[in-house]
Amino acid sequence: MKRILSVFAVLAACVIVALASEKSVKMKDLPLPVQRAIQEQTKGAQVKGLAKEVENGKTFYEAETSVNGHGRDLLFDSAGALVEIEEETPLDSVPAPARAAIEKKAAGGKITKVEILTKGQTIVYEAAITKGGKKSEIVVAADGSIAK
Numbered sequence: 374m375k376r377i378l379s380v381f382a383v384l385a386a387c388v389i390v391a392l393a394s395e396k397s398v399k400m401k402d403l404p405l406p407v408q409r410a411i412q413e414q415t416k417g418a419q420v421k422g423l424a425k426e427v428e429n430g431k432t433f434y435e436a437e438t439s440v441n442g443h444g445r446d447l448l449f450d451s452a453g454a455l456v457e458i459e460e461e462t463p464l465d466s467v468p469a470p471a472r473a474a475i476e477k478k479a480a481g482g483k484i485t486k487v488e489i490l491t492k493g494q495t496i497v498y499e500a501a502i503t504k505g506g507k508k509s510e511i512v513v514a515a516d517g518s519i520a521k
Contacts, residue, residue, distance in 0.1 A: 394426055394427055394428070395424050395425070395426040395435075396424060396425050396426070397422060397423065397424055398423050398424060398425045398434070399423065400423060402425075403423065403425075403434055404434075404451055404452075404453070406451075406452050406453030407434045407449050407451065407452075407453045408453075409453060410449050410453035410454070410455065411423070411434070411436045411447070411449065414436070414447050414455060415436060415438050415447070417440065418438040418439060418440045418445065419438060419439045419440075420436055420437070420438050421437045421438060421439055422436075422437040423435065423436055423437070424437070431450070432450075432451050433448050433449065433450055433451075433456065434448070434449045434450075434451075435447065435448050435449075436449070440460075443460070443461040443462070444459075444460070444461045444488075445458065445459070445460045445461070446458070446459040446460075456492065457490065457491065457492045458489075458490070458491040459488050459489075459490050459499075460488060460489050460491075461486060461487065461488055462487055462488065462489050462498075463487065464476075464484060464487050464500075467487060467489075467498050468498075468515045468516075470515065470516050470517030471498045471513045471514065471515050471516070471517050473517055474511065474513045474517040474518075474519075475487070475498065475500040475502075475511055475513060478500070478502060478509075478511045479500065479502045479504065479511075481504055481505075482502050482503055482504025482505065483502065483503050483504070484500050484501070484502055485501045485502065485503055485508075486500065486501040487499070487500045487501075488500075490512070496514075496515065497512050497513065497514055497515075497520040497521070498512070498513050498514075498515070499511070499512045500513075
């Protein structure tokens with residue numbers, strides 16, 4: 374019983390840390406360059422939420438959007454520069470070697486979501502997988518090699 378309580382305590386602490394690093398915000402509370410960048414980058418999209426997050430001591434702002442029925446999240450730095458894009462995509466639009474690596478990892482399970490992650494010139498493919506009641510993810514490069 375003590376062990377179960379200890380596990381729950383550790384999990385609760387992890388959730389609290391994760392929540393503390395990302396905070397929901399309103400457009401008016403963002404730095405002006407970030408507001409402008411979000412408005413420019415989200416034309417034709419539905420903005421579903423905005424968040425402020427701190428990673429490794431650096432502050433970033435995330436715009437969670439929906440474009441043509443699929444998710445597209447944009448990450449900006451404090452100056453309004455677009456740092457990263459996460460965009461949902463169908464598995465069949467992923468390059469064949471990356472798709473094969475994802476399907477191999479998911480064998481016997483279900484691929485629940487596939488995203489293209491673009492950071493600068495680097496593009497990787499991330500898939501969420503449910504297998505045997507457990508959730509996992511895999512991040513691969515276009516050539517199918519494991520990334521991250």
